[in-house]
Amino acid sequence: MRTPVPTVPTKLVDVEVASAPRDGVTRVVLAATGPELGPGAQSADLTGVTGKAGETVRQADPDLWVLGIGAGTIGDWKIAGASLVRALTGDTAPKTADVLLTDIDADALRAFVLGAALGGYRFRVTGEDAKPQVRTLRLxxxxxxxxxxxxxxxxxxHALATATALTRDLANTPSNVKDPKWLASTGAKLAEKVTGVTAVVRDEKWLAEQGFGGVLAVGGGSSRPPRFLELSWNASAKNVPHVVLVGKGITFDTGGISVKPADGMHLMRTDMAGGAAVISALMAIARRGLPVRVTTLVPCAENHVSGTAYRPGDVVRHYGGATTEVVNTDAEGRMVLADAMAYAVTKLSPDLLVDVATLTGAMKVTLGLRTGGLFTNTDSLATDVIAAGERAGERWWRMPLLEEHADAVHSEIADYRQCPPGPGGITAALFLEKFAGGLPWVHLDIAGPARSEKNYDEVVPGATGFGARTLVELVEDYARKA
Known part of the structure; x- marks a missing residue:
């Protein structure tokens, strides 16, 4: 019997590095722009070959391919890896292949592996068998x-690619399967497979007892009640920095009573991409055994329309007691994040607090679909996040926390106003800052780059997995500096 969705996590192409090729397997030789040939290409037919990054040409000998690496930039190597795996797919795909590399440094090889591991990713709920694809590459x-x-x-x-793929898996899962219970329990099941990671899933009764008013309000309109997932890595470690990662876990977002337009609403299955990113990042951090304590919090809820849905004009009391006036029920992400951040500050006392969310359409307008928005109250953290993104192949742009809009967050009837006037991405960040407790804090808005409608670089249509790799790099760097 077929499972409702593909198995999580998706199996990626395996990669190994060796100093000698094998006999009797498919070989891939390289051509730089020109074309300039790499080793083993003496017998290749260069008719029509340009060496452009990502160009794949199968030779008359079906076990020989020419792969273009362009000018050999980091981006070219990533494109080449992704294009190769996409080409080695189909009924005649080999199970394994040797890639004969030119002189290559560690950064270029890393980009190639990232592209190769993720470029062939696919997530389809179908009655058809998956197309055969190359399973291993020897570099x-x-x-x-x-x-x-x-x-x-x-x-x-490959570890970073695995984190990205898991993020894609969780975000791509359709919402008829992925309700708050599924997301929280799947995160907990994944934790069971990683030594040193523990998981606790709390239900709506616990949320009510503890006063998670934001999560309960957002989830109140759905017949599928909210959950709160807490994952811990290295929880008993002493004298190591403690990082808390908070991810928005909205498993489907209708907009609530402030209902969204129909166009694009089907993409709201990926509205928990921030939650997926922090789950996946913690798993990768644990597998790498990084000397740091990490806690991941994912408030999981479904924002639906019904007679029990929360309303514009409601006043909601968050964990810890602060109150928020609801202005727009489609600004639900900040409501659940506020609860989780307040819990982190009060119960966990982290050294660093990071939240990740597909939060505002304003950031899509401002930065487009391939750059994440970065807000922080600490200048050095902005530098660290951008550098981590560069190493991970993810691009971030720092946005300002403009003081002239700070007063707009305050409400006449409650402590805060959920959706104040002004530039949407900035005022959302200013709202969240109220729940950061003065800690070193980073807010990452991934509304733009969390989804894609086409192939580019290592990205395929659907959820992109954006953010998970940056988090791993950021935490690794933070642990090293501590």
């Missing part, structure tokens, strides 16, 4: 002296 390097260095780089790149 053959000429210099045996740096084989170990390159192998370590490839291993880390």
């Amino acid at each position: 053959v390097v000429a210099d045996q002296g740096i084989e170990d260095v390159l192998a370590a780089s490839a291993l880390k790149a």
Whole structure:
């Protein structure tokens, strides 16, 4: 019997680094712009070959391919890896292939592995069998002296790709399957497979007892009640920094009474991409054994329309006692994040607090679909996030927390106003800052880059998994500096 959705996590192409090719397997030779050929390409037919990054040309010998790497930039290598795996798909796809590399450094190899691991990702709920795809790639390097260095780089790149793929899996899962209970319980099941990770799932009764008014309000319109997922890595460790990652877990967003337009609403199954990113990042951090304590919090709710849905004009009391005047029920993400952030500040006392969310359409307008919005109250953290993103192949742009809009967050009837006037992404961040407790804090708005409608680089249509890799890099760097 087929499962309702593909198995989570998706199996990615495996990659190994070696100094010698194998006999009797498909070989891939490289061509840079020109074309300039790499090793093993003496017998290749260059008719029509340009060497452009991502160009794939199968030779008369079906076990020989030419792969373009362009000018050999980091981006070119990533495109080449993704294009190769997409080409090695179909009824005649080999199970394995050797890629004969030119001289390559660790950063370029890492980009190639990231592209190869993620470029062939697919998530389809179908009655058809999946198309065959290459399962393993051997990257053959000429210099045996740096084989170990390159192998370590490839291993880390694959770990980051795995985190991205898991984020995609969770976000792509359709919402008739993925309700708050499914998301929380799936996160807990994944935790069981990773040594040192523990999970606790709380239900709506616990949320009511503890005063999580934001989560309960947003989830009140659905017949599928909210959940609160708490994952911990290295929870008993002493004298190590403690990072809390909070991710928006809205498993479907109709907009509530402030209902969204029909166009694009089907994409709201990915509105928990921030929650997926923090779950996946913690798993990768744990598997890498990083010397840091990490707690992940995911408030999970479905924002629906019904007679029990929360309303514009309601006043909601959050965890810890602060109150919020509801202006727009489609600004639900900040309502659930506020509860989780207040819980983190009060119960967990972290050294660093990071929240991740597909929060505002304003950031899509401002930064487009390939750049995440970064807000923080600490200048050094902005530098660290941007640098982590560069290493991970994810782009961030720092946005200002403009003081001239700070007063707009305050309400006449409650402590805060949920959706104040002004620039939407900035005022949303200013609202969330009220729940950061003065801690070093980063808010990452991924409304734009969390989804894609087409292939580019290592990205495929659907959820992109954006943010998970940056979080892993950020936490690794934070632990190293502590």
